Amino acid sequence: MTPNPTLLRELPADLERERLPKHVAVIMDGNGRWAKKRGLPRIMGHRRGVDVLKDILRCCKDWGVQALTAYAFSTENWGRPVEEVDFLMTLFERVLRQELQEMMEENVRIHFVGNLHALPKSLQLEIERSMEETRHNQGIQFTVATNYGGRQEILQACRSIAHKVQQGLIQPDEIDERLFERHLYTAGISDPDLMIRTSGEMRISNFLLWQVAYAELYVTDTLWPDFDRAEFHRALCAYQQRERRFGKV
């Protein structure tokens, strides 16, 4: 069964529009387990995972969440069986090609973060095309982390700043949080307010290490292919019950 986008189309009445997270990040875990439980190959879980992601993106738009970031492929995921990696790369490419038109109609601005140069050339081209074509869209900001690692991101920012210091373009004393953030893959994108992880693991798994410093974390046992608007609603309710203090009293 594919997700039903007609359910919970409006913002549920028990959520306060003004206190919604502006930016939600998702670790979409559990695709393999979902498939295994049904005696299906793991790739079927990823395929279903795409449908769920599409509906959660549309739900963000329907309910007024301004930005969604999804962890699609980590730098560690290259260690999976080659057939699964190949399937995922082809899936990303196909989804981008198929969904570009709809993203334009729905005013989605798509952005990719990660070490994109190591991806297959044909995927890189689709990524460039989708980012270029949606660049001026004013609707939801949709960021896809692909071949992404938080530590690697921080290291490449350090390297880039070090080169600029070496060239005399930056003085070491000028390096502050704002300058550093401008050298991350996510430059220009606000930090997530809420990070959701499905399938029960209480880990960050190298995702947005710098950016989640003050994010609220929400972990559900639900596997990503079963994550739906009702689950998203529960996560947002939990978020609205939290008191965000940012280290203050």
Ligand code: FPP
């Ligand atoms: C984790 O589940 C999921 C992934 C590594 C892939 C997620 C990717 C998608 C849903 C596709 C997104 C597509 C686009 C174009 C944005 P797992 O395989 O680790 O599950 P397991 O822990 O049960 O094995």
